[in-house]
Amino acid sequence: MKVSAVVLVLVAFQAAAAVLVQATAPGTPTVGYYNDKCNVSVEGIVRDIVKAALDADITNGAALVRLFFHDCFVRGCDGSVLLDPTYANPYPEKTSGANIGLRGFDVIDAIKANIETACPNTVSCADILAFAARDASRYLSNGGINYIVPAGRPDGVVSLATDAENNLPGSTFEVSKLISNFAAKGFTLEELVILCGAHSIGRAHCSSFNDRLSAPSSEINPYFRDNVLAKYCGAGPADPTVENNIRDQNATALGNLTSYVVPASGGASLDNSYYINNLKNLVLFHSDWALVGTNSTLRHVHEYADNGTLWNLDFADALVKLSKLSMPPGSSGEIRKTCRATNY
């Protein structure tokens, strides 16, 4: 390499390092962070694209809510879950088994592309995800879950499958493990119960609840286990998906169980039906059932089964708290140009 080329590479490297360092040590996220940074309404763009994505395919909503949870529980809300594998980093978070079925990346890409055109190099992917999950929750709850979310998070530059394995809860966890997993992120036992209500929407692969097909009848309704779940999982392609909420499953397949189905509250799908189903042993994962197996959590399952409005409010508060999980101290941050790759 010629000397001039070496100098050019060095200058480029220094500039890159400067951008990285500049964005390091972020401040606390604030409400309306982008109001004076862009000539367009950033949150308006997110809202419109989320609405269009859900109008086109309602299941995008569940995808975005889970994506946000899986982002924030691993290295804080830093968009690390969005990064694709590269030669240098072949196993980012999204390749982890704990992230099976994770989707919604295309919706985030579409939002980012629009925002980059309107207000380049300013809005982080981490913030886009926080806004998108909020808007999806509002849409799926018919406005019942409605909150203001602070912004100003930088995007992280580290993403490791092992971090996802070590930080995300497993569907076979017992209640004590669920409690300690959430406590490690600063969440109380009640907030654990509140956040699991997100399983009123979305879907799961059979491999995520295989254990439930042989669970005792004291832990799962036997008709649901043998005539609904086992039949779905035994048929069709390898590892098919099943709706998380019995309400959303094919009525013919449910047979007599249709009498147990809790109607959607005011047309909302993200609602407290999870708790009502849980009290009847009609939920998918062992980790869901585990919340009724112990008095300390069962108390809260009853509380939210009885009061859907309270759950809407408390779920909104828990999502705001989730949105405040920040990167590990000393981490570098940046504003990514595309959400699937770091800048340099």
Ligand code: HEM
């Ligand atoms: C308590 C611990 C939790 C465990 C063990 C757990 C586990 C799982 C598993 C195994 C799946 C299915 C993945 C698949 O097979 O494709 C799933 C789906 C889902 N989870 Fe959780 N989860 C937990 C908490 C949460 C929380 C706190 C949220 C959000 C606030 C959430 C939101 C969702 C959503 C929306 C889906 C459906 C996603 C889709 O349809 O693409 N989960 N979860």
